[in-house]
Amino acid sequence: xxxxxxxxxxxxxxxxxxxxxxxxxxxxxxxxxxxxxxxxxxxxxxxxxxxxxxxxxxxxxxxxxxxxxxxxxxxxxxxxxxxxxxxxxxxxxxxxxxxxxxxxxxxxxxxxxxxxxxxxxxxxxxxxxxxxxxxxxxxxxxxxxxxxxxxxxxxxxxxxxxxxxxxxxxxxxxxxxxxxxxxxxxxxxxxxxxxxxxxxxxxxxxxxxxxxxxxxxxxxxxxxxxxxxxxxxxxxxxxxxxxxxxxxxxxxxxxxxxxxxxxxxxxxxxxxxxxxxxxxxxxxxxxxxxxxxxxxxxxxxxxxxxxxxxxxxxxxxxxxxxxxxxxxxxxxxxxxxxxxxxxxxxxxxxxxxxxxxxxxxxxxxxxxxxxxxxxxxxx
Numbered sequence: 088x089x090x091x092x093x094x095x096x097x098x099x100x101x102x103x104x105x106x107x108x109x110x111x112x113x114x115x116x117x118x119x120x121x122x123x124x125x126x127x128x129x130x131x132x133x134x135x136x137x138x139x140x141x142x143x144x145x146x147x148x149x150x151x152x153x154x155x156x157x158x159x160x161x162x163x164x165x166x167x168x169x170x171x172x173x174x175x176x177x178x179x180x181x182x183x184x185x186x187x188x189x190x191x192x193x194x195x196x197x198x199x200x201x202x203x204x205x206x207x208x209x210x211x212x213x214x215x216x217x218x219x220x221x222x223x224x225x226x227x228x229x230x231x232x233x234x235x236x237x238x239x240x241x242x243x244x245x246x247x248x249x250x251x252x253x254x255x256x257x258x259x260x261x262x263x264x265x266x267x268x269x270x271x272x273x274x275x276x277x278x279x280x281x282x283x284x285x286x287x288x289x290x291x292x293x294x295x296x297x298x299x300x301x302x303x304x305x306x307x308x309x310x311x312x313x314x315x316x317x318x319x320x321x322x323x324x325x326x327x328x329x330x331x332x333x334x335x336x337x338x339x340x341x342x343x344x345x346x347x348x349x350x351x352x353x354x355x356x357x358x359x360x361x362x363x364x365x366x367x368x369x370x371x372x373x374x375x376x377x378x379x380x381x382x383x384x385x386x387x388x389x390x391x392x393x394x395x396x397x398x399x400x401x402x403x404x405x406x407x408x409x410x411x412x413x414x415x416x417x418x419x420x421x422x423x424x425x426x427x428x429x430x431x432x433x434x435x436x437x438x439x440x441x442x443x444x445x446x447x448x449x450x451x452x453x454x455x456x457x458x459x460x461x462x463x464x465x466x
Contacts, residue, residue, distance in 0.1 A: 126188060126195050127154040127180050127202075131211060132245045138213075141387075144231030147220060151241050152211020153203040154178045156195040160249050165466045167193050167256045169202040170242075170263030170270075172448075173331075173381055174373055176210035177202045185452035192456050192463055193258075201249070205266065206241045207233040207384055209377040216317050216374050227314040227376055234387035239270040246277070253277060255466045257406065258459075260284035260448040261419075262381075265388045268427075271404045272390060280466075281406040282459055285419050285448045288390040288427050289397050294418055297334050298382040301327035305375050320375030325366030327378060332365055337415040337444035401430035408434040411458060413447035 131152050138149035154177045160166075169179045169187070179202040180187045180195065187193045193200050204212040207230075215230040246254065257278045259267025264286020271278050287294075305311050308323030336344075345358035391397035408431045412424035421438055428436040439454045441447035448455070 126157050127178055127200065128157050129154050129178070129211070132248050134244060138241070140231035140237050141234045142232040146213060146231070148213070149206070149241065149244075150211070150213045150217070151203050151206065151245050152177055153201060153245055154180075155249075156198065156200045158196075158199070160199050160251060162250070164199045165197075165255045166251055166253065167198045167200045167258065167463075167466075168242075168246075168254045169193065169200065170257070170259035170266040171202060171205070172261035172263050173385070174208075174369060174378070175263075176208070177204040182449070183452075186456060192460055198255075198466070199251075201245075201251075203242050203245055205233075205238045205262075205381075205384070207238070207377060207380045209374050212241075215376040215380050225314075225317060225376070230380065232387075233380060233384050235265045235269045235384060235389075236273070236387070238266050238384070239273050242266065242270060243274055243277075253279065255279060256463065257281040258284070259286060261286055261445065262385060265385075268390055268404070271406055271408075272394070272400055275403060275405040278406040280408075280462060281404070282409045282411065282462065283424075283427070284411045284455070285413055285416055285424075285445055287388060287419050287423055288401060290386055290388040291418075291423070294334075295386055297330065297418075298385050301330050302379060302382055304330060305379050308375070311375055311379075317374045317376065320379075321370045324370045324373065324375040324378055325363070327375075328366040328369045329362040332362055334417055335445045337417060337442075339415065340443045340446070343442055398430050401427055402432070404431050409437065409458070409462060410434060411437045411439065411455065413439050413441040413444065413451065415441055415444045416447065418445045 129152065131150055134149040137145055137147050139145040171177065171179065171182070175182045179200070185191065187195065187200065189196045204210045206212050207214040209216045215226045215228065217226055218224065219226045219229065254277055257267050257271065264283045267281060267283055268286065268288050271281055304326040305320050305323040308320045311320030311323050313319055341358055345361050347355050347357050391400040394400040394403065410424050410428040412419060412421050414421060425436055428434045437458050439447060439451050441451050443450045
């Protein structure tokens with residue numbers, strides 16, 4: 088295992104200028120991308136033969152929404168497959184604009200780039216918000232609980248459907264890293280290279296506690312269990328989102344971005360206003376039932392289950408692996424990422440200094456580009 092550290096000059100400057108600039112450039116790139124027609128194209132894979140879930144239960148039809156480069160896949164094309172995080176979708180160009188798109192690191196005109204929406208989400212894949220053909224209404228709580236292994240199996244069905252034998256580079260960040268690790272073990276012959284960013288091979292008690300607290304917030308909303316519409320539990324979802332946001336960044340990040348602007352403030356509210364805004368924003372584009380299911384999907388993260396434990400499972404990965412973490416990540420701290428790297432033969436470990444905790448995988452794109460570009464250029 089090789090260990091490398093990354094950080095920008097000026098990281099320790101009190102003003103945090105570089106961190107602020109990184110976030111500014113991310114938001115500017117996001118606005119620029121959203122103002123144009125996305126080059127990536129949306130598709131839906133449909134399996135009518137039925138799909139059984141690890142937890143028990145099945146659905147007669149499974150759908151997986153996914154985005155690809157605009158050019159149809161042909162044998163010989165270099166394939167980059169991206170796995171997304173919790174409430175993201177399959178349009179990786181939307182949530183990773185500095186890295187995905189024409190002329191970017193993951194060039195959608197040079198490579199065949201794929202990203203699937205995970206099963207259980209509400210952005211094109213089957214989940215609790217999907218219509219149950221037997222009732223004509225959303226599944227709500229009758230949808231089977233989904234595991235990381237289920238998601239990897241569904242992605243593999245899409246791969247086979249597309250006629251892809253080899254994925255030249257697999258990239259997964261955060262919850263997408265769960266899927267990438269699981270898929271790397273499930274189909275080791277498919278992946279010659281993989282990058283795992285800010286993730287883990289087994290959910291920690293710390294993370295499970297965050298997931299349970301979010302479920303409690305959802306369940307405290309009386310409209311959640313009523314299952315009268317997909318707007319049920321929206322207030323609970325707003326609260327759940329704020330709990331999650333406490334874990335996505337670190338104290339330094341909140342100080343730099345949400346400090347009061349006046350020394351004479353009687354009741355501090357800048358951070359609170361930020362959390363309320365973000366909670367409301369998610370509730371307008373996501374549903375509480377899908378969120379509830381995805382928290383259990385997080386809790387299912389256990390690469391070593393049925394494989395002799397975590398170390399044994401990590402040893403099954405054949406891909407040339409790169410592990411990237413952020414020094415202030417509260418969810419997937421450096422020691423956890425280093426543990427995974429130590430147990431994957433020949434892997435490389437990078438640690439990026441960041442003011443933004445787990446959100447570093449969205450904001451520290453310059454460092455991510457610099458680390459991953461040599462890998463991409465070898466494809």
